[in-house]
Amino acid sequence: xxxxxxxxxxxxxxxxxxxxxxxxxxxxxxxxxxxxxxxxxxxxxxxxxxxxxxxxxxxxxxxxxxxxxxxxxxxxxxxxxxxxxxxxxxxxxxxxxxxxxxxxxxxxxxxxxxxxxxxxxxxxx
Numbered sequence: 001x002x003x004x005x006x007x008x009x010x011x012x013x014x015x016x017x018x019x020x021x022x023x024x025x026x027x028x029x030x031x032x033x034x035x036x037x038x039x040x041x042x043x044x045x046x047x048x049x050x051x052x053x054x055x056x057x058x059x060x061x062x063x064x065x066x067x068x069x070x071x072x073x074x075x076x077x078x079x080x081x082x083x084x085x086x087x088x089x090x091x092x093x094x095x096x097x098x099x100x101x102x103x104x105x106x107x108x109x110x111x112x113x114x115x116x117x118x119x120x121x122x123x124x125x
Contacts, residue, residue, distance in 0.1 A: 002026035002096045002114040009092060009119030012084055016123075020079040022094030022116060030102035031077045032112065033068060035090035035121075042093065047106035048077060057106050061087075084123045091118040 008020040022031065032047035046068035047057040056068050067080040077094060095112035097103075102111040 002028050002098065004094045004096060004114055004116035006092065006094045006116040006119040009121045011122045011124060014085055014123055014125050016084050017080070017082045018084065018121060020081070020092055020094075020119060020121070022077040022079075024075050024077065024094075024096060026096075026114075028096035028098055028102075028114070029100060030097045030106050030111070031068075031070065032095050032097075032102075032106060033066075033077075033079045034093045034095060034109070035088075036093070036118075037087075037090040042109060044107045044109075045092070046079060049103045049106065051103065059107075081121070084121075086123045086125045089121060089123050091120050093118045 003025045005023045030049050033045040034042050036042040045062050048068045049055045065083045070077045094116040096114040097112045105111040
């Protein structure tokens with residue numbers, strides 16, 4: 001069983017930065033961040049695969065601006081978000097997958113068994 005608790009959301013001006021935290025308990029194979037804008041489906045943002053030296057993956061929208069990382073001492077996965085734009089406004093969710101399928105299919109929502117409650121990020125123009 002994995003428990004996930006997100007924090008760090010808030011309101012920021014366009015061009016600003018935020019760091020989201022996902023405190024976890026339990027073991028996982030892949031951890032990821034997702035987001036859901038109002039009236040839209042939840043979409044993949046970034047993933048961290050525990051094996052293979054902590055390989056990371058990003059959506060096209062996140063690449064170059066966001067960084068996913070893990071602090072094993074703090075049992076926390078982070079999402080550093082820079083150069084934020086209004087289109088980044090969404091509820092951000094942390095997810096964890098317990099099997100190798102989540103590493104191979106990190107971009108699929110059904111690869112993840114555990115989800116946090118979400119944290120709101122609002123980027124004002």
